[in-house]
Amino acid sequence: MKFDKINRRSFIKSSAVAGAGLALPTIFTSSARAYLNEPKGSTVKLGFNVPQTGPYAAEGMDELRAQQLAVEHLNGEGDGGMMNTFSSKTLKGNGILGKKVEFVSGDTQTKSDAARASARSMIEKDGVVMINGGSSSGVAVAVQGLCQEAGIIFMAGLTHSNDTTGKDRKANGFRHFFDAYMSGAALAPVLAKAYGTDRKFYMLTSDYTWGWTQADSMKTFLEEKGWDMIKDVRTPVGAGDFSSYITPVLQSGADVLILNHYGGDMINSLTQSVQFGLRDKQANGKNFEIVVPLYSELMAEGAGDNIKGVYGSMNWNWQLDNPGTKAFVKSFGEKYGAPPSNSAQTCYVQTLLYADAVERAGTFDPCGVVAALEENTGSIAGIDSPSNKGFMFDGMGTGKTMYRSADHQCFKDVLVMKGKESPTNKYDILEIVETTPVSNVWYEPDNEMFGGKDASLGKCNSGA
């Protein structure tokens, strides 16, 4: 090796390099920060990740409309909607913590991969502090996992599988929508009352996570009521033609058909079952019946007349008679000319709940928001359980509702719906048969259907 003598030229060169080296830390910022995507200016960005293409696109667009409405209300435009009826009074219509709310939207395509790509670009490029929306449990679980890893809050949209707040629950994720367990618990008593206790049922089930948890729940609760399951047949998602699955139903000895399908699948399977004349048939000396455990307005519209007299369950419905619902339906209807669907209501409420939690926490730091949403402000009357505690709120259309701290699942009354026999207009297709009180659909956080004792939220992650 050979060392050169230091001459003037090399001295200048090396001091220039050293100077640049010293200056570097001032222009580079490493990953050290208080928390991920801390809003520094006068605005804060929220990410709305909904399906805009694919089988659930209609639901997704309705969610996006509701989210836009929520942003308007938060910024003090429009009539304020549910902000006027919400029991927590921290939201003043001046944005969140005085920062104007902006949003970016993305397309989940109802695929876990695409949803995560779109969510990552919102986090990395647009710098969002919260992601809301989605119309499928697979997507919700995937995006929830991503938000947990990255360190922002995920407010789930329409996701009904037990897993979202069951075995896949995460500290940074929150679900307002109800789940398959609650559907089963709410539907079974109503079905037993309407159709008797000695029924034999046959199920067609979408062959993926949501379908399985839905089928599990229905089987458990119906067998408790004395019904017998003949068979549970798995059908591929997006099958289109269900005739080969429906033909064997009549010969099977069953007298009730349960369709654990959603979206386009449900429209097709229900329509085809009705066209096959199932509902005009007699089996075991009784009228043959069809049940669709999870309803939505958009599906009901798609199935048309076939839905008449068919039972199902819902998280919320625009026909409910309470101030929150009325305020929301009014401002949504005035803006878009149609009543909101229940997935729209969930996304709207989730956005407001997030904003409120930030206000109460006084920071956008995800861990502060988690603590605010876990804050113990009461419990549901009539349930004696140590896990019965969490953030209680009212005036959001679903009565007294609790975000349970133990698993970040909302607990509220469940609606049992029926297709209306004589609808008066094109939105008036479902009627509320019964409002099942929350105490009837309650379960413990360590329930076997929800991952048992192994399931845990883990620690909140702020991405610092």
Add this chain to the structure above:
Amino acid sequence: MTRLSRQDSLFLLLVVFLTLATPILLQPFPEGSSLAQFNAGYPDLMQRFAIYGIFAMGFNILFGLTGYLSFGHAAFLGVGSYSVVWMYKLLGFNVVPGLILAVITSGIFALLIGYISLRRSGIYFSILTLAFAQMSYNLAYSVFTPLTNGETGLQVYGKDPQYLMGPNSPNSPHFFGLAMIDSVKLHLAGWEFTFNIGYYFTAVIAIIAFYIALRIFRSPFGLMLRAIKTNRTRLDYSGVNTRPYMLTAFVISGMYAGLAGGLLAAMDPLAGAERMQWTASGEVVLMTILGGAGTLMGPILGAGFIKYFENIFSKINESVLHDWFGWLPHGVQDFVVAVINPFVGEGWHLTLGLIFVLVVVFLPGGIMEGFQRIWKAFGRKSVDSSAQTELNPAE
């Protein structure tokens, strides 16, 4: 090993430069300006450029050289992803064991599928590969749920064994301690550049993959593959057994896809069944044809083009358009927005489709042919190395 020709070395250097400078090149607009919307220099998208570049490069070894159109390459992509996530679950978050396993399993898969599918050629070959890929997709989506976690996608849970996880190991994918999600941000005047470890990791692998592809293109083996594309019957008549060559090309191509799939899971620890769906297989065909099948650089450009559209164009929604055209009088503004709106946002597929049609009709050699024509128009007789990499349209 013979040395690369001077042109190829220059070409390789150019690719290395472009790859390493991507975080700066893709961020041409200052933060906060109205054009910042078009910046693509954030980690997720840059990683995708590199990864899908590898995927398309591998696909091009099969399709570009031999002309055999596989419609089932997504199956290997999925297999690669599942391998990596399983290694996370069993061993720990270091990506190396997973990536090695991804290449091996996808190679075995390709050997099996290729052995059967290559008994036929032309459309029958395409259909066979498509059938296998759809079979894999459906198996992964439902039947093999214990192995793949079905629709939800395979993820790492707290209760997984992770035998090699030390107490101080990062809790996300890493390369011997360098976490993939870590970035350094550089603020210069109004610009913001993100240098992400995950991107540079994929970029280095992409450069190695590119070098290997370059060697294959220039080797006698590559020449044999081109001969198969030109006239397989003739080779058969002259007593050459082409099947081993075809199978080798298929397996190499499958391993590239497996590597790409593995890298996808290395950047984001989730493996979903949709990765195996036929749309994903179709996407790589589009990338290759759009960029220029049979050229070295084309498929990589095609991959970048499509991913850019998918991630940037799809984000332009109605309110963004109103912002842009805010200077127009109200009525005109609404009209302009109404005309443009179907082509952006969720309508990005439509725009991409139109561009694809235009490219196939007017530039059968893809984007690369476009470059070559521009080059010629500037009066250069001998074309530069990057444009000279044989320009053979797909068919």
